[in-house]
Amino acid sequence: MLRLTKKADYGLMALKYIAEHPEATALSAKDIAEAYHIPAQLLAKILQRLAKVGIVKSHAGMNGGYSLLKDPRKISAFEVIFAIDGPLFITSCFTHEGNCDLTNSCTIKEPLARVNETISSVLKNIHISDLVEEGRSRTVRELITIRATSGEKILQAT
Amino acid sequence: MLRLTKKADYGLMALKYIAEHPEATALSAKDIAEAYHIPAQLLAKILQRLAKVGIVKSHAGMNGGYSLLKDPRKISAFEVIFAIDGPLFITSCFTHEGNCDLTNSCTIKEPLARVNETISSVLKNIHISDLVEEGRSRTVRELITIRATSGEKILQAT
DNA sequence: CAAGTATACGACCGCTGGAGTCCGAATTCA
DNA sequence: TGAATTCGGACTCCAGCGGTCGTATACTTG
Numbered sequence: 001m002l003r004l005t006k007k008a009d010y011g012l013m014a015l016k017y018i019a020e021h022p023e024a025t026a027l028s029a030k031d032i033a034e035a036y037h038i039p040a041q042l043l044a045k046i047l048q049r050l051a052k053v054g055i056v057k058s059h060a061g062m063n064g065g066y067s068l069l070k071d072p073r074k075i076s077a078f079e080v081i082f083a084i085d086g087p088l089f090i091t092s093c094f095t096h097e098g099n100c101d102l103t104n105s106c107t108i109k110e111p112l113a114r115v116n117e118t119i120s121s122v123l124k125n126i127h128i129s130d131l132v133e134e135g136r137s138r139t140v141r142e143l144i145t146i147r148a149t150s151g152e153k154i155l156q157a158t
Numbered sequence: 159m160l161r162l163t164k165k166a167d168y169g170l171m172a173l174k175y176i177a178e179h180p181e182a183t184a185l186s187a188k189d190i191a192e193a194y195h196i197p198a199q200l201l202a203k204i205l206q207r208l209a210k211v212g213i214v215k216s217h218a219g220m221n222g223g224y225s226l227l228k229d230p231r232k233i234s235a236f237e238v239i240f241a242i243d244g245p246l247f248i249t250s251c252f253t254h255e256g257n258c259d260l261t262n263s264c265t266i267k268e269p270l271a272r273v274n275e276t277i278s279s280v281l282k283n284i285h286i287s288d289l290v291e292e293g294r295s296r297t298v299r300e301l302i303t304i305r306a307t308s309g310e311k312i313l314q315a316t
Numbered sequence: 317c318a319a320g321t322a323t324a325c326g327a328c329c330g331c332t333g334g335a336g337t338c339c340g341a342a343t344t345c346a
Numbered sequence: 347t348g349a350a351t352t353c354g355g356a357c358t359c360c361a362g363c364g365g366t367c368g369t370a371t372a373c374t375t376g
Contacts, residue, residue, distance in 0.1 A: 003246050004160070004270070006364065012270075028322065042365055048324065061373025062321045077273075088161050111289055112162070112170075115235075118280050119160055122273055131269055163334065186351065200336055206353065218352045219344025 008081045010038055011046045015055070015080060016131045019072040026065035046084060053083040072132065078123040089116055160277075166239045168196055169204045173213070173238060174289040177230040184223035204242055211241040230290065236281040 014032050021027060029047055033040035047066050050056040057069045068075075172190050179185060187205055191198035205224050208214040215227045226233075 005362095009270075026322095030322085039365060041367085044323070045325085045365095051323090058323060059373080060321090060323045060371075062375065064322045064373070066323090111284060112167075115277075115280055115284065116160075119273075119277055122276050126269060126273065165334080188351085197336060199338080202352070203336095203354080209352090216352060217344085218342075218350095220350045221345070222343085222351045224352090 004081065005085050007042070007046055008084045010036075010043055011050060011080050011084045012077060012128065012131065013038075014043060014047060014066075015050070015068070015072075015075065015128045018056070018066060018068055019128050019132050024065075024067075026059045026063065026067045028065035031065070049083055050080070053079070055080065055083065072129040073127050075128050076124045077126040077128070078120060080128075081123065089113075162239070163243050165200070165204055166242045168194075168201055169208060169238050169242045170235060170286065170289065171196075172201060172205060172224075173208070173226070173230075173233065173286045176214070176224060176226050177286050177290050182223075182225075184217040184221065184225045186223035189223070207241055208238065211237070213238065213241065230287040231285050233286050234282045235284040235286070236278060238286075239281065 013036055014029075017032050017035060018024075018027055029044040030040045033043045047056060048058070051058045051066065054069055055075055056066045058064070058066055171194055172187075175190050175193060176182075176185055187202040188198045191201045205214060206216070209216045209224065212227055213233055214224045216222070216224055
């Protein structure tokens with residue numbers, strides 16, 4: 001019902017991969033792409049965008065590639081997705097300032113904006129350092145249960 | 159970054175409208191569409207799908223239309239969106255059973271599935287009765303702050 | 317310096333899926 | 347019977363995603 005673009009997916013995967021290899025000074029887009037079996041050219045464009053935002057640094061030339069510019073614990077999934085896909089909101093007619101062509105008729109927008117904010121905060125609280133850790137330890141199950149109860153708390157507020 | 163389809167939007171708006179007019183035995187798709195300035199034919203198809211699932215009842219013939227079949231407090235935004243858009247997940251390669259073509263390479267999927275669950279639970283806890291109320295009273299601001307703190311709780315768990 | 321490797325970036329394209337339309341049939345009320 | 351309405355399939359239109367290509371540029375190494 002809600003879809004994340006493949007580009008954002010690839011971006012997160014690539015960042016995770018780089019974070020997992022701190023010993024390498026730079027990893028080429030080609031190498032990362034081969035590791036995940038995704039098109040190299042596409043991944044390169046994604047990494048370029050991440051470089052523009054300052055999440056990643058690019059090294060041209062031989063033995064070049066990309067390296068993290070920020071602490072993995074400081075890179076949230078939100079900013080990655082934002083950098084790649086741009087600002088898209090859950091409600092179709094929601095701009096940065098929340099304008100709607102039919103302000104009076106779209107009374108649904110307010111509660112949906114709340115949902116939008118919830119999703120944003122969740123994504124902001126997930127960092128690529130989390131992705132690296134979860135690949136090894138099995139804390140995922142616990143987190144899911146925690147997540148479920150917190151969801152109920154939101155309900156009770158209504 | 160995450161988009162809800164217009165159809166789902168329209169469906170929620172229509173259900174809210176019907177819930178706001180309990181005195182009417184049946185509201186035609188045309189009437190609802192005109193109230194919100196949305197294409198009537200499209201809304202009709204949306205309501206048909208909601209009728210199939212049992213959320214709404216259809217009355218053919220003159221003075222026909224649609225009426226709620228369930229208590230507005232028992233209709234969650236989740237089931238409405240699910241009925242209209244079908245099962246779409248945040249990760250592109252996530253089926254009902256969670257299969258992925260590259261199981262080993264897509265290590266990102268687990269944490270994203272958690273996000274997916276979070277969104278689901280939030281949507282399950284929003285009912286169209288909430289939409290009706292929020293259109294009048296100003297409880298939205300409070301709810302947003304509550305939501306923000308609960309998001310932080312999810313963070314702390316990591 | 318020259319060759320080779322990598323990023324940088326814009327142009328391009330196929331295609332899926334969302335948004336919306338059209339039309340004929342069935343149903344019901346006046 | 348006729349008007350209003352739902353029902354449902356088929357259809358068009360088009361934006362945007364996913365992906366490719368080609369060229370320019372930057373850097374490293376021999």
